Each structure stands twice: as C-alpha cells, then as structure tokens.
Amino acid sequence: MQLNSSIVVPQGIRQVWRFLSDPLTAPRWDRSIAEVVPLSTAPVGVGYEAMTIAPSGKRQRFRITQYDSERGLAFVLLESRLFRRAELSFRLDQVPDGTRILHRIDLDLRNPLLALLLRLTSRNALGTDMEYLRKALPEDTHD
Secondary structure (H helix, E strand, O other): OEEEEEEEEOOOHHHHHHHHOOHHHHHHOOOOOOEEEEOOOOOOOOOOEEEEEOOOOOEEEEEEEEEEOOOEEEEEEEOOOOEEEEEEEEEEEEEOOEEEEEEEEEEEEOOOHHHHHHHHHHHHHHHHHHHHHHHHOOOOOOO
16 A cells, blocks of 8 residues: 655755754654654664654554655664554655655555554544644745
8 A cells, every 4th residue: 555645845955855864854844753762873874763653642663764865764663563564755856946845655564454543533633633734844945
C-alpha cells in the first residue's frame, strides 16, 4: 500500500532540508510524535536510529535508510506491530515558487483489513500533517 502527499512551500530547498532532515523537529509538525529520542551517537545520516514517543506514550524506533543532502531522505520503522514493513520518505524539488515536498509512505500491513481503514482516513491525516509542516517551517525564505 502506498500513500502520497505533496505541498509547495515558499522556503528555499536548503532551508527546508535543514528543518526536515533534523529528526528533532518532527514533534513541531507531526501530530503522532510528542518526542524524538536519539539512539545513535553518530550524526544524522544513513544508519541513524531514534525512537519516537507518541502523545499516547506509544514508542516506535526508526532507522534512516537514505540521506541525500537537499534532495531527500527515507527511513524505515523497526519492530512495528502494525506493519511488516513501513518506509517513509520525503523528496525535495526546487520549483519556481519555492520547494515542493513529496511525502511518500510505503506500507506492508500485517492485517489486510487495516488497508481499507487507512485508505479512508490517511489521505486527510497525511494532508493535515503536511499543512502542519508548512506552518512549522521557518518563514525566512532567503536561504
């Protein structure tokens, strides 16, 4: 199952990259994350691992699998009870009006019945998170 959402923001690609590539900014725009706890001591990049804590207290580990400066990043969820596999990615493209952010989620669900529920609810939820991301980005558009 694949979910996609994209937005165009007025900020330059460098500024968007600096914000989006820092896992610690996720609680500012992703409503499912209250806190990010780094598990790796190395700098953020391929292989970096962290744990997210949801507002409900649920914990989820992730590992960065792609880290292409100012172009995109991807990460996989580790040890998920809901998903056999879950990869989330962000791709950045410079456009005349700023930067296009494409958010893609590839899921292999453990329970196929969840696919229907996710299809019905996720499009709006993903779009809402992207709007939160737009609002959380620093407003300085000169970089």
